[in-house]
Each structure stands twice: as structure tokens, then as C-alpha cells.
Amino acid sequence: MSGARRPGRSPKYRSRYRWRENLQGYLFAGPWLTGFFLFLLGPMAFSVVLCMFKWNGITAFQGNATFVGLEHFRTITGEDRYFGVALYNTAYYAAISVPLGICTSLFLANLLNAKLRGIAFYRTVFYLPNVVAGVATIMIWRWLFNPQFGGFNIVLDKTGLVAAGRFVIDAVPGLRAFVTRNQISWPPLWFSDEFWAKPALIIMSLWSAGGGMLIYLAGLQNIPKHLYEVAEIDGAGRVRQFINITLPMLTPTIFFNLIMSIIGSFQVFAQSFLMTGGGPNNATLFYVLYLYRKAFEHFEMGYASALAWILFALIMGLTLVVIRSSTLWVYYEGEKQ
Amino acid sequence: MTVFRPRAGEPPNPEAVEVSVSFWGSYEEWEMWCDIAAGFQAKNPGIWIKLNYIPNSYNSKIRLLLAADNAPDVMVIQDEPFPVYAAYGKFADLTDWAYSLESGVDWDTAFWPTAVESFVHQGRVMGAPIWGGNILVIYNRKMFRDFGVEFPNDNWTFDDFVSNAEALTRDLDGDGHIDTFGLSLPHWIYFLPWTWGFGANYLDERRTDWTFTGPEALAATTFYHNLRYGLGVSPSIQDMPGSAVEAMFMTNRIAMTAGGPWSSLGFRTAGIEFDIVHIPVGPAGERFTRVTWDALCLFEKSPHKAEALRFMAYCISPEAQAIVGRYVRSVPALIAAKDDFMDPDNGWNEEKYIEALEYARMQPISAKWVEMEQIMNSEYEQLLLNKQTPEQTIRRMAEAMRREGVFPIEAAP
Numbered sequence: 011m012s013g014a015r016r017p018g019r020s021p022k023y024r025s026r027y028r029w030r031e032n033l034q035g036y037l038f039a040g041p042w043l044t045g046f047f048l049f050l051l052g053p054m055a056f057s058v059v060l061c062m063f064k065w066n067g068i069t070a071f072q073g074n075a076t077f078v079g080l081e082h083f084r085t086i087t088g089e090d091r092y093f094g095v096a097l098y099n100t101a102y103y104a105a106i107s108v109p110l111g112i113c114t115s116l117f118l119a120n121l122l123n124a125k126l127r128g129i130a131f132y133r134t135v136f137y138l139p140n141v142v143a144g145v146a147t148i149m150i151w152r153w154l155f156n157p158q159f160g161g162f163n164i165v166l167d168k169t170g171l172v173a174a175g176r177f178v179i180d181a182v183p184g185l186r187a188f189v190t191r192n193q194i195s196w197p198p199l200w201f202s203d204e205f206w207a208k209p210a211l212i213i214m215s216l217w218s219a220g221g222g223m224l225i226y227l228a229g230l231q232n233i234p235k236h237l238y239e240v241a242e243i244d245g246a247g248r249v250r251q252f253i254n255i256t257l258p259m260l261t262p263t264i265f266f267n268l269i270m271s272i273i274g275s276f277q278v279f280a281q282s283f284l285m286t287g288g289g290p291n292n293a294t295l296f297y298v299l300y301l302y303r304k305a306f307e308h309f310e311m312g313y314a315s316a317l318a319w320i321l322f323a324l325i326m327g328l329t330l331v332v333i334r335s336s337t338l339w340v341y342y343e344g345e346k347q
Numbered sequence: 348m349t350v351f352r353p354r355a356g357e358p359p360n361p362e363a364v365e366v367s368v369s370f371w372g373s374y375e376e377w378e379m380w381c382d383i384a385a386g387f388q389a390k391n392p393g394i395w396i397k398l399n400y401i402p403n404s405y406n407s408k409i410r411l412l413l414a415a416d417n418a419p420d421v422m423v424i425q426d427e428p429f430p431v432y433a434a435y436g437k438f439a440d441l442t443d444w445a446y447s448l449e450s451g452v453d454w455d456t457a458f459w460p461t462a463v464e465s466f467v468h469q470g471r472v473m474g475a476p477i478w479g480g481n482i483l484v485i486y487n488r489k490m491f492r493d494f495g496v497e498f499p500n501d502n503w504t505f506d507d508f509v510s511n512a513e514a515l516t517r518d519l520d521g522d523g524h525i526d527t528f529g530l531s532l533p534h535w536i537y538f539l540p541w542t543w544g545f546g547a548n549y550l551d552e553r554r555t556d557w558t559f560t561g562p563e564a565l566a567a568t569t570f571y572h573n574l575r576y577g578l579g580v581s582p583s584i585q586d587m588p589g590s591a592v593e594a595m596f597m598t599n600r601i602a603m604t605a606g607g608p609w610s611s612l613g614f615r616t617a618g619i620e621f622d623i624v625h626i627p628v629g630p631a632g633e634r635f636t637r638v639t640w641d642a643l644c645l646f647e648k649s650p651h652k653a654e655a656l657r658f659m660a661y662c663i664s665p666e667a668q669a670i671v672g673r674y675v676r677s678v679p680a681l682i683a684a685k686d687d688f689m690d691p692d693n694g695w696n697e698e699k700y701i702e703a704l705e706y707a708r709m710q711p712i713s714a715k716w717v718e719m720e721q722i723m724n725s726e727y728e729q730l731l732l733n734k735q736t737p738e739q740t741i742r743r744m745a746e747a748m749r750r751e752g753v754f755p756i757e758a759a760p
Binding site for chain 1: 411414435436437584585721725729732733734
């Protein structure tokens with residue numbers, strides 16, 4: 011905007027024009043703003059209040075809710091053993107699924123960035139899992155992880171990995187005793203085994219790697235081609251080009267995906283809710299599943315709200331750490347060094 | 348032949364008052380509700396019964412609908428979650444209706460004794476019992492015959508039960524792995540008849556305190572644990588990876604299981620050769636089983652209470668209870684309909700479920716049943732994974748009940 015005045019337009023006209031323009035803007039944003047205030051900001055504000063009350067969520071708040079101050083937070087951090095279990099399970103899941111998901115998406119994006127015949131078809135195929143109905147997906151994964159006739163254990167068996175695993179268990183000193191003591195199954199019983207249940211859900215999380223892949227693909231296509239040409243003239247091979255050009259130029263995309271993945275992984279819920287119910291022996295009791303139980307099975311809305319705000323603080327803290335660290339590893343083209 | 352009878356859509360009479368009814372269950376149960384609704388509508392063309400079939404996670408969904416004050420007019424409710432909902436005042440008080448001519452029955456004498464009692468909250472009737480059942484032993488006749496084991500009789504004891512289970516646990520191909528098991532280890536709820544047989548109880552009769560302690564509790568828990576780890580007559584997770592108990596029973600890999608009439612519905616449909624026998628007599632010379640009932644509850648804020656009550660009256664009438672009986676899904680709550688439940692030609696003794704009502708008892712349900720159940724599930728899971736001893740299980744359950752504030756409860760619901 012130059013700010014130059016149009017000849018013949020009075021200040022009154024300009025003010026009215028600006029007002030009309032603003033109104034149009036707000037009208038267009040209106041549906042979203044209504045939804046935001048009614049269904050997000052309103053409930054969020056109410057949940058801040060709820061944190062300090064005991065309320066079952068079924069009876070009317072007025073007259074039935076009891077003020078307890080910060081008692082819920084004290085109980086959660088001091089006495090609630092399931093809070094620790096849920097937090098550990100979620101952190102375990104996030105610590106493995108986030109880097110694994112990023113690497114897989116990046117790998118797929120690199121493969122699908124090639125100029126090949128029918129590449130659009132392959133891109134569609136890898137993105138397809140993201141649009142397949144959740145329940146259908148879960149049914150497929152249930153079958154894949156079936157210990158008796160599931161796809162994974164059949165592959166493990168046919169490729170000799172079951173036999174190799176048994177050999178390693180017997181060959182490594184102390185491993186057999188460890189496996190027996192901790193009742194770790196081999197071949198894996200997946201969702202029926204405490205040890206394997208979380209890895210199974212982590213493997214399952216790769217199913218949606220296509221979403222991240224698409225974003226990386228867009229990032230890859232924005233990298234100027236001349237950088238690769240210069241590198242090639244300088245004698246850099248594919249690996250060197252990837253390390254010195256692709257990765258640095260993709261860091262803003264990786265940064266975005268990393269933040270989104272961290273947030274998503276701490277909110278993992280549907281998989282354990284539908285497939286394991288938090289078991290076996292609370293091995294897949296994730297934070298949001300525990301929160302759900304408190305809210306909608308035990309009807310402790312205040313307690314559940316406190317859990318939700320603790321989760322919010324944790325995610326916010328982690329996100330801030332990642333943002334602060336980004337100055338060390340994220341490269342923005344054109345930014346002053 | 349199964350005929351698909353669509354129930355969705357608009358009522359044939361556009362001026363009909365719509366009464367929504369929620370229930371869970373299998374396809375057969377949905378068919379039964381279609382029959383009941385059709386029977387009612389034939390007599391009440393001004394009322395349209397909208398069947399709200401929730402096959403999965405029924406209780407969670409009903410809880411959410413109640414919380415949102417958007418529940419169906421009439422809901423089938425189990426006795427387990429009933430005290431919680433009733434305490435929240437979400438169900439209409441049916442006392443006056445129950446004892447009036449409108450209900451169509453003599454409330455004190457028409458139903459099986461424990462059926463009415465299960466749905467009374469603070470002295471008020473809050474549910475019209477519709478059906479129920481108890482836990483008995485269902486056994487695979489083919490396996491008993493093939494292995495030369497005599498069919499169990501009604502006088503069998505815990506010792507006979509164990510020796511039968513041992514005789515049916517076999518390594519058929521000699522590879523060192525057990526191929527057939529005597530029984531599937533029941534969930535602790537289905538194991539209640541055995542727990543009671545040892546003289547142990549989880550709650551006191553006032554439903555306010557945890558009583559699962561002492562030598563009786565230890566004997567029951569040790570027996571439970573031994574069936575899997577001491578005697579090895581029941582498969583562990585490793586022995587039945589990914590297989591459902593029902594599938595193992597139907598494929599002749601498990602010989603006995605504990606269940607109610609609803610459990611045998613699938614076996615019947617699949618044409619499995621099975622029968623039912625009473626719970627064995629316990630060490631103290633007595634036998635027990637748990638009876639459980641479901642009722643129709645009326646949503647307090649239903650806009651069509653009068654019409655909903657007419658439908659409820661029909662459901663507990665001899666006509667509708669006969670439909671319930673014919674499906675053999677559950678024992679009809681109305682005593683007069685017991686003959687409809689029994690079919691002398693079906694090849695198995697469903698009448699045992701009626702006979703067992705004589706020695707059946709209720710598990711007292713507390714207002715904190717959900718919390719109690721979750722603690723018990725967690726501790727029993729540890730026991731059945733062999734990660735803690737029976738002594739530890741009992742101690743940890745009692746500690747958790749206190750620590751989590753589940754017990755003691757100040758007043759009975």
C-alpha cells in the first residue's frame with residue numbers, strides 16, 4: 011500500500027469505505043469466529059473454572075459443583091498413580107513415533123519427488139491412508155497384528171526373523187532370563203503383550219505418514235534447482251546434496267511438521283480407545299484416554315479439566331522449547347545470518 | 348430365513364407421537380425389539396416407536412446422552428450402572444405408575460423377586476424389569492463325549508469341576524503344547540459364583556464398604572489363579588493369541604465356559620452341540636450364582652412420558668414377555684412368561700436358568716461401581732498375567748479402593 015491519497019475522495023468517504031471493508035472482512039470471518047468463540051474459547055474458559063470445582067457433568071453446575079481450589083492439581087501430581095503411567099506411555103509413544111514419522115515422511119517425499127511416469131499415481135497411493143475411514147483402518151490393523159494369522163507375524167516367520175529372534179534370545183547372556191521375567195512374547199503377541207502393545211501402535215502411526223509426506227513434497231519442490239546444479243558441478247553426489255542442500259532448505263518444513271507431530275502425538279487417543287482400551291495392564295493408557303475416562307466414565311469433570319490444562323502446559327512447554335531451538339537449526343532463505 | 352425389516356424412516360401415521368427406545372445387543376436382539384415394537388404399534392397406531400439401536404459402547408453413549416440431557420425417552424439399563432444414573436436424578440420416578448392399574452401388573456408378585464429390587468433407588472421404583480439371567484456353566488458336549496468324560500450332573504462339586512477340566516486339557520499331537528483346555532477362565536464378574544462358593548464377598552450388603560479380605564477371599568483368589576497357573580486347565584494369553592473364547596469353544600478347543608443365556612445365543616446360531624449345567628457346589632456345601640437384570644428406564648425430561656409409559660407397560664405385559672422368552676436371549680422378568688423361555692425340543696437345558704433363580708443372588712452394586720470395576724480389572728489382570736500373587740492382589744485391591752476414595756461410601760445409594 012502506497013498510502014497515496016486518491017484525488018477527490020473526502021476523509022469522510024475514506025473512513026466509510028474502510029469501515030465497509032472491515033465489515034465485509036468480519037462477515038466473511040463470521041462463521042469461523044462464531045464457532046471459535048462458542049465451541050472453543052467458551053468451553054476453554056469454562057474448563058479453567060472447572061479445574062477448581064468438583065462436578066459430575068451430569069447434574070446442573072449451579073448448586074451441585076463444589077469449589078476445591080487447586081486440590082485437583084495436588085492430587086494429580088501427588089497421589090494419582092495413573093497420571094504417571096499415562097504420562098510415561100504418552101511420552102514413550104511421542105519420543106519414538108515423532109522422529110520415526112518424520113523420517114518416514116521425508117523418505118517417502120524424497121522418493122516421490124522424482125520425475126517418473128505415473129508419479130501422481132504413487133503420490134495418491136501413499137496419501138490414500140489419510141483419507142481412509144478410521145474404523146476400516148483399525149479393522150485392517152487388527153488383522154495385521156493378529157498373533158496367529160496376522161500379516162506381521164507371518165512375515166516375521168517366513169523371513170526367518172522368528173527363528174533368528176529365538177536364536178538371539180538364547181545366545182545373548184541373560185536375555186532369556188530377562189524375556190521370561192518380563193513375560194515378553196516372541197513372536198510378538200502385539201496388543202496382548204504389555205511390551206509390544208506400544209510399539210504396535212507406533213508402527214500403526216506410520217500409516218498416516220502420507221500427510222507429512224505431502225508437506226515435505228511441497229517443500230522439496232520449492233528448493234531452487236540451481237542449487238543442485240551448482241553442487242553437481244562442484245562434484246557433490248546425491249547423499250552430499252541431500253545433506254548440504256535438501257535438509258537445510260527443508261528445515262522450515264521439518265520445523266512445522268515437528269511441532270504438529272509433537273502436538274498430535276501427545277493427543278493420541280482413538281487407537282488405544284478403539285483397539286486396546288488402554289490395556290494390557292495399562293500399557294496403552296495414554297494421557298487423553300485417561301482424561302476421557304475421568305471425564306466420561308468417572309464423571310469427574312473438574313479433575314479431567316485439570317488434566318487437560320496440565321496437558322496443555324506440557325505441549326505448550328515442549329512447543330516453546332522447539333521454537334527456541336529453531337534458531338539453531340532452522341534456515342530461512344533470505345533471512346539475515 | 349432372516350427377513351430384513353427396516354425400522355428407520357418416517358412413521359406410517361404422520362401424526363403419531365414418536366417415542367425413542369435405546370438398547371444394545373446382537374442382530375437377533377434387534378429383531379426381537381422389532382417384534383416388540385410391531386406388537387405395540389399394532390395396538391397403538393398413534394405412537395411410533397423409534398428404535399435407537401446402539402450395538403457397541405452402549406453405556407458410554409447413554410452416559411453422554413444423559414449428560415447432554417438428550418437421552419432417548421426409554422432406555423434399557425443394566426443393574427450395574429443403574430445406581431449411578433438414578434443418583435443423578437436422570438430417571439423418572441415410576442413408583443406411582445408401577446403400583447397403578449396402568450402398569451398392568453401386580454408389581455410385588457408379577458416379577459422374579461430380585462428383578463424389582465434391582466431398580467429401586469432410595470425406596471422409589473426407577474425401572475421396569477424386562478429381562479435378566481444368571482451365570483451357569485456352558486459345556487461343549489462333543490468334547491466331553493470325544494474325550495470319554497461324563498457329562499456333568501447337577502450335583503457336581505468344585506472338585507468334580509476341576510477334575511473334569513483336567514481331563515479335558517490335552518496335548519493331542521504330543522508337541523509339548525496344550526491343544527484343548529478344560530475351561531476358559533471367566534472374567535471376575537462371571538467368576539462370582541465360585542468366589543461366593545468360597546464364602547467371599549466384595550461388598551457388604553449396605554454397599555458401602557469393601558469386604559474382600561480374609562481367608563475366604565484368599566481361597567477364592569488362589570483357586571482363580573490356580574486354574575491357569577497351578578492346574579493349567581485354562582489357557583493364558585500366550586495359549587490363545589488373538590482368539591476369542593467363543594471361537595475356541597466353537598472349534599472344540601475349550602470345553603467349558605461360564606455364561607448366561609445371552610452367551611449361548613451365538614452357539615445356538617452356529618449349531619454347536621452344547622448344554623448347560625448348574626454351578627458346582629462349593630467347599631461349604633452350597634452353590635451360588637449371580638442374577639442380573641435389565642430394566643426399562645424413563646428419561647426424566649422425556650416430552651412424551653405418557654406414551655413412553657404405555658410402551659413400557661406393553662413391554663412387561665405377558666404378550667411382549669412371551670416374545671422375550673421365545674428369543675431365549677434372557678429370562679423374561681415376568682414370572683408368567685417363564686414357559687415361553689423353555690423349548691423342550693431345542694436339545695439343551697435352558698430351563699436351568701429358571702431353576703437357578705432359586706439359589707441366585709445379586710451382587711450389590713455401589714454408586715462407585717465403575718471406579719471399583721476398573722481397580723478390580725487392573726488388579727485381576729496383574730494376577731492373571733502372573734505378575735502378582737493372590738495375597739498381593741487382595742491387599743492391593745483393598746488399598747486401591749481406599750486410596751482412590753471408592754470406599755467407604757458414606758451412604759448407600
